[in-house]
Amino acid sequence: MSAVFLNQVEKLYGSVPAVRGIDLEIPDGKFTVLVGPSGCGKTTTLRMIAGLESVTSGSIFIGDKDVTALDPKDRDISMVFQNYALYPHLSVAENIAFPLLARGAKRAEVQGRIEEVATTLSIFQLLNRKPKELSGGQQQRVAIGRAIARSPRVFLFDEPLSNLDAKLRVEMRTELLRLQRELSTTAVYVTHDQEEAMTLSDVMVVMKDGLIRQMGRPEEIYENPIDTFVAEFVGSPRMNLIRGRVEGGVFKSPSGVSVMVPYSAHHEVVLGVRPEDVVLDLDPANGMPGRLEIVELLGPRAIVNIMCGTHRITAVIEISQLTGLHEGREVGINFRVGRTHFFEAESGLRINF
Amino acid sequence: MTISKITTRKHFEPWRLAGNILLTGAFIAVSAPFLWVFLGSFKTGTQLNNPTLILFSPNLANWTRVLETGILQAAFRSVIVGLITVSIAIIVGSMGAYSISRYKTGGSTARFGILTAQVLPPAILVFPFLDLAYRIRVNGTLVSVVAAHISLVLPVVTWFLIGFFDAAPKEVEEQALVDGLDRFTAFRKVVLPQVAPGIGASAIFGFVISWNDLFYALILAPGNSATLPVRIAGFNTFRGVELGAMSAAILVSVIPVLIASFFIQRRLVQGISGGAVKF
Numbered sequence: 001m002s003a004v005f006l007n008q009v010e011k012l013y014g015s016v017p018a019v020r021g022i023d024l025e026i027p028d029g030k031f032t033v034l035v036g037p038s039g040c041g042k043t044t045t046l047r048m049i050a051g052l053e054s055v056t057s058g059s060i061f062i063g064d065k066d067v068t069a070l071d072p073k074d075r076d077i078s079m080v081f082q083n084y085a086l087y088p089h090l091s092v093a094e095n096i097a098f099p100l101l102a103r104g105a106k107r108a109e110v111q112g113r114i115e116e117v118a119t120t121l122s123i124f125q126l127l128n129r130k131p132k133e134l135s136g137g138q139q140q141r142v143a144i145g146r147a148i149a150r151s152p153r154v155f156l157f158d159e160p161l162s163n164l165d166a167k168l169r170v171e172m173r174t175e176l177l178r179l180q181r182e183l184s185t186t187a188v189y190v191t192h193d194q195e196e197a198m199t200l201s202d203v204m205v206v207m208k209d210g211l212i213r214q215m216g217r218p219e220e221i222y223e224n225p226i227d228t229f230v231a232e233f234v235g236s237p238r239m240n241l242i243r244g245r246v247e248g249g250v251f252k253s254p255s256g257v258s259v260m261v262p263y264s265a266h267h268e269v270v271l272g273v274r275p276e277d278v279v280l281d282l283d284p285a286n287g288m289p290g291r292l293e294i295v296e297l298l299g300p301r302a303i304v305n306i307m308c309g310t311h312r313i314t315a316v317i318e319i320s321q322l323t324g325l326h327e328g329r330e331v332g333i334n335f336r337v338g339r340t341h342f343f344e345a346e347s348g349l350r351i352n353f
Numbered sequence: 354m355t356i357s358k359i360t361t362r363k364h365f366e367p368w369r370l371a372g373n374i375l376l377t378g379a380f381i382a383v384s385a386p387f388l389w390v391f392l393g394s395f396k397t398g399t400q401l402n403n404p405t406l407i408l409f410s411p412n413l414a415n416w417t418r419v420l421e422t423g424i425l426q427a428a429f430r431s432v433i434v435g436l437i438t439v440s441i442a443i444i445v446g447s448m449g450a451y452s453i454s455r456y457k458t459g460g461s462t463a464r465f466g467i468l469t470a471q472v473l474p475p476a477i478l479v480f481p482f483l484d485l486a487y488r489i490r491v492n493g494t495l496v497s498v499v500a501a502h503i504s505l506v507l508p509v510v511t512w513f514l515i516g517f518f519d520a521a522p523k524e525v526e527e528q529a530l531v532d533g534l535d536r537f538t539a540f541r542k543v544v545l546p547q548v549a550p551g552i553g554a555s556a557i558f559g560f561v562i563s564w565n566d567l568f569y570a571l572i573l574a575p576g577n578s579a580t581l582p583v584r585i586a587g588f589n590t591f592r593g594v595e596l597g598a599m600s601a602a603i604l605v606s607v608i609p610v611l612i613a614s615f616f617i618q619r620r621l622v623q624g625i626s627g628g629a630v631k632f
Contacts, residue, residue, distance in 0.1 A: 051531075052530065072527075077531060078532075079527075079531045081524040081528060082524075087528075102529070102533035
């Protein structure tokens with residue numbers, strides 16, 4: 001167990017920057033998720049922590065040890081890859097034992113540990129199989145088993161769930177979380193899936209173009225996105241972003257959206273509102289008039305698309321509130337008071353009142 | 354499913370037939386000389402003048418004559434040369450192929466140019482070899498033959514293995530680095546086992562190249578260190594070709610190659626098709 005520190009870490013591939021000098025403190029014993037669109041530098045960052053990529057400049061510390069120039073084997077880490085990377089020529093038991101044996105443990109000593117790990121992950125009956133005889137989910141369990149066989153200072157996960165089908169992914173997500181809580185080992189997890197990031201993380205790090213855009217507890221980021229990128233990236237369906245102008249305490253968009261704001265300066269801004277903060281009224285006179293276009297049922301909730309002037313607004317509403325709503329119907333649109341976000345039109349940065 | 358299968362078959366029936374005829378023809382063209390040599394090794398001098406003679410009472414004179422000339426010792430020397438050549442070629446070639454595959458060492462020049470030496474006629478290289486062997490006083494010994502054979506076998510083995518290394522996932526090796534191995538140990542314990550089928554096939558392939566070489570062996574080590582092909586060529590004497598003895602000697606040389614080819618044919622195709630192997 002150790003915290004991980006990145007100080008001004010930069011990575012160039014030739015002259016192309018992948019990571020542009022980031023500072024990051026990954027807290028001890030917590031589950032930290034690096035999330036961002038592809039090419040944002042999250043995997044490169046993880047691989048630099050692992051020692052699989054060299055660092056162009058800056059330094060990396062695991063605990064109080066500078067590991068910047070150390071080989072992966074000397075960093076005391078475990079890693080799970082997206083494609084599981086099981087040793088194809090070794091059995092499941094040998095795969096799990098590998099990190100122990102590679103570090104000089106005796107075969108007789110590790111037997112107990114193999115069985116323990118296999119029991120934790122319910123793969124006991126697979127111990128004698130070869131990786132190619134396993135399903136994707138089983139391979140994933142073996143890869144995780146291999147990672148927890150030792151007690152490393154840090155777990156690194158590189159999109160470990162993205163090759164699994166949806167149902168299994170959710171199951172394994174819960175299981176990973178349970179394991180990490182039990183072991184309380186520092187974990188760094190990379191994903192492009194913001195939902196996975198939200199559910200797994202104690203600390204969420206949103207990256208874009210080789211830079212950290214925002215870092216914090218997931219609910220913090222969800223509630224107070226620092227800019228329009230984070231606002232759109234985190235949350236599903238996406239936040240509604242509407243460009244417009246504030247004049248005399250009223251936000252007006254060219255597309256016809258108009259909202260009262262506690263904000264007086266004349267300013268080009270972007271208004272953001274989460275779909276769940278859009279309220280529909282059956283009477284078009286109560287609120288901005290809009291026309292209901294498409295209703296997508298999700299089970300207990302539904303995603304509703306409404307045309308407001310020329311702007312499409314997404315709302316998420318409870319099924320119980322769907323009564324009387326049908327495609328084509330005119331409705332009144334309101335945004336929940338205090339739940340709107342404002343961003344500068346130019347920079348996209350959040351405006352705090 | 355069944356119906357469409359039947360239809361497809363019917364559709365291609367004439368092509369299938371033509372293909373089979375072609376293959377049968379090719380088989381006969383290739384195997385007839387073998388049969389001829391096989392029969393020839395049991396014929397007397399007079400019978401040998403009649404290549405179409407199939408029914409005759411076999412005689413072992415050629416075989417006893419061939420054994421007296423030390424053909425087995427020559428075969429043994431060929432085995433030694435082949436084994437040493439292949440061992441060195443596999444050790445060096447696997448590392449070279451790994452480097453070319455993983456680290457793009459030498460760029461596409463190395464990857465695709467590695468067989469260039471194979472295109473050169475051996476006559477170009479044999480003189481420098483002979484000169485070098487003479488200077489370091491290994492001329493006329495098997496050492497010089499091994500050295501020359503490595504120049505033939507090493508590029509082939511390396512080229513053959515590149516595709517196998519390409520097919521071995523990089524993450525498995527990175528996993529080994531994280532799990533506590535250094536780069537070389539990871540290569541030895543995790544990467545090499547994944548390409549084991551390729552190593553086996555290229556070893557046999559390389560052995561056959563060395564086993565069959567006449568040119569280098571003849572010039573670099575005639576006389577007491579002669580390998581099997583050199584001994585076989587020796588039956589072409591000033592009195593003419595000793596066809597019977599030569600036939601027996603050829604069989605001694607061909608049988609191991611036939612056995613080897615049988616084992617590697619599948620892997621050979623894989624290697625040539627770029628190592629697209631699913632392990």
